[in-house]
Amino acid sequence: MLNRRRFLGLSAACGATLTFKSTIANAKVNSLNTKAKIIIIGAGAAGAALANRLLRRLTGAKITVIDPRKRHLYQPGLSLVAAGLAGPDYVISKTTDWLPSGVTLLDEAVAEVDPLTKTVTTQKGQTLSYDYLVVAPGLVLDHDAIEGFSLDMVGKNGIGALYAGPEYAAKTWEAAQKFTETGGTGIFTRPATEMKCAGAPLKHTFLIDDIARRAGNSSKMNMIYAANNNSLFGVPIVAEKVRMLFGERGIESVYSHVLKSIDAGKKRAVFDTPDGQKEMDYDYLHVIPPQRAPEFVRQSGLSWEERWTDQGWVEVDQYTLRHRRFGSIFAVGDVAGVPKGKTAASVKWQVPVVEDHLVASIAGKEGTQAYNGYTSCPMITRIGQAMLVEFDYKNDLVPSFPGIIAPLEELWISWLMKTVALKPTYNAMLRGQA
Amino acid sequence: MKELTFETLIAVFDEMFGASLFWALVAIAGAVTLAYIYVLIRDRHISWSKFLLAQLSMPFGAVGAVLFLQAITHSQFSDIGGPIDVIVLLGVAAVGAVGMAILVYTVDALFFRKSSAAR
Numbered sequence: 001m002l003n004r005r006r007f008l009g010l011s012a013a014c015g016a017t018l019t020f021k022s023t024i025a026n027a028k029v030n031s032l033n034t035k036a037k038i039i040i041i042g043a044g045a046a047g048a049a050l051a052n053r054l055l056r057r058l059t060g061a062k063i064t065v066i067d068p069r070k071r072h073l074y075q076p077g078l079s080l081v082a083a084g085l086a087g088p089d090y091v092i093s094k095t096t097d098w099l100p101s102g103v104t105l106l107d108e109a110v111a112e113v114d115p116l117t118k119t120v121t122t123q124k125g126q127t128l129s130y131d132y133l134v135v136a137p138g139l140v141l142d143h144d145a146i147e148g149f150s151l152d153m154v155g156k157n158g159i160g161a162l163y164a165g166p167e168y169a170a171k172t173w174e175a176a177q178k179f180t181e182t183g184g185t186g187i188f189t190r191p192a193t194e195m196k197c198a199g200a201p202l203k204h205t206f207l208i209d210d211i212a213r214r215a216g217n218s219s220k221m222n223m224i225y226a227a228n229n230n231s232l233f234g235v236p237i238v239a240e241k242v243r244m245l246f247g248e249r250g251i252e253s254v255y256s257h258v259l260k261s262i263d264a265g266k267k268r269a270v271f272d273t274p275d276g277q278k279e280m281d282y283d284y285l286h287v288i289p290p291q292r293a294p295e296f297v298r299q300s301g302l303s304w305e306e307r308w309t310d311q312g313w314v315e316v317d318q319y320t321l322r323h324r325r326f327g328s329i330f331a332v333g334d335v336a337g338v339p340k341g342k343t344a345a346s347v348k349w350q351v352p353v354v355e356d357h358l359v360a361s362i363a364g365k366e367g368t369q370a371y372n373g374y375t376s377c378p379m380i381t382r383i384g385q386a387m388l389v390e391f392d393y394k395n396d397l398v399p400s401f402p403g404i405i406a407p408l409e410e411l412w413i414s415w416l417m418k419t420v421a422l423k424p425t426y427n428a429m430l431r432g433q434a
Numbered sequence: 435m436k437e438l439t440f441e442t443l444i445a446v447f448d449e450m451f452g453a454s455l456f457w458a459l460v461a462i463a464g465a466v467t468l469a470y471i472y473v474l475i476r477d478r479h480i481s482w483s484k485f486l487l488a489q490l491s492m493p494f495g496a497v498g499a500v501l502f503l504q505a506i507t508h509s510q511f512s513d514i515g516g517p518i519d520v521i522v523l524l525g526v527a528a529v530g531a532v533g534m535a536i537l538v539y540t541v542d543a544l545f546f547r548k549s550s551a552a553r
Contacts, residue, residue, distance in 0.1 A: 085508055383508050383509075384507075384508065384509045384510060384512070384513030385513050385515050404518055405518055406516065406518075409515060409516050410515045411515040411516050411518060411519055412509060412513040412514055412515055412519040412522065412523075413518050413519055413522050415507070415509065415513065416503075416507055416509070416522070419507045419508070420450070420506075420507060421446065421450075423449070423450075424446045424447070424448075424449035424450035425446050425449075427449035428442065428445035428446050428448070428449050431445070433441070433442065433445035434442045434445055434446060
């Protein structure tokens, strides 16, 4: 006869068995004994995820992460902050929240890497030697390259700049919100350099248009998207879809317009175009500055010499992410000189590849994994809908859920993924679990 | 998605709710399910009066689950963009309905009308 106590006892026994089995499964991960000294420059998405994964694969390795930043930013959330859909705190956490206790965090900025003597020197003068170096400091937003612009202008006089961080994204929303109420001409720009998340300028355009539309102000809006070249997006099939959506919404596109300077007082922007400089008046201007590798990367001779010469991305093999001239150096994340992949989704795909080749190298073998250029962009097209766009080096669409979630359809499920599932997945990635 | 394993899903849910809340929710869901199985075995039959009450609660669970999801994601019914969205909507509603029904039946059987349940 089953009574309540016996039933509970049986249930507890089942639970204990399950827990025991999962503990055994976790202990099965192969760990390599080594005394290797590994330095990871940068504790952002790539650095933190790699540190966690390497610690699990290696026993006895000395892993040092160098990063002066106290704050970790969940950058995919900045678009939501700049549309008033999340507060700045949504994207902020502490760098130390994501680093495992087995790694050493050195909170200093790097001044120089010497790939010949295999040393890293910090700006405070500390010199550390390494056996393997992973360069993952992220990139630098070159706001000074836009003449007449400075970050203290953001939020006032119709100027937004959501890339500059959570506080600036919130100020961007202040300016953008005013624009959605009063109307006028809104110009949404993007730089001519490589940039992180090339979908973000489009998302901001779509969201501000949608918010104005919901407020009943669409007739007062003159929305203009200024593309840096002759396409709205790097992947042709996606560019065509965006062109069609812009057409439906009445968003005008101008091509080969690169923001050169602004006159904030007159609310006038100057663009470099194939036909010379062109002035455009605005009521709201969204500025995304040119983006480059940090200075130490370029000064240390790690950059490509013949490609991206004004930007300085690290010269790596695009499939292994290993430096093409210095075999003990890898680059991962925004700073890597590969044709695509300056998103958190790219990092998720790149980190296991670097882990594979680095651990194999310590073991005296060759790694087998390859990064295919995978990048993902939940392209928000209005509040409540997005397109889950995923693609690779070949500009092929590589949907994760073929036949279920159509990549070029505006769907609620894609929006749910962006707003509900993406941040937890990102956090799990940082801990090396996803 | 690179690899969608059970461990990945657990890790993602863990991050979504925070470790303590997530495992508390899992424990509550597990406890309610166990309690439900327990009363079914104890009573050796389904009480149709309880089942009726549970069924009547289902629409509230369904609507409640959908409205809750919409509220936390700034969404509305007009965001339904394709067949998969309808399936998601129905799925969320179904989970809310079944969850509510099990909860109502179990609470009813455990804490109310015990004499008739024991029969």
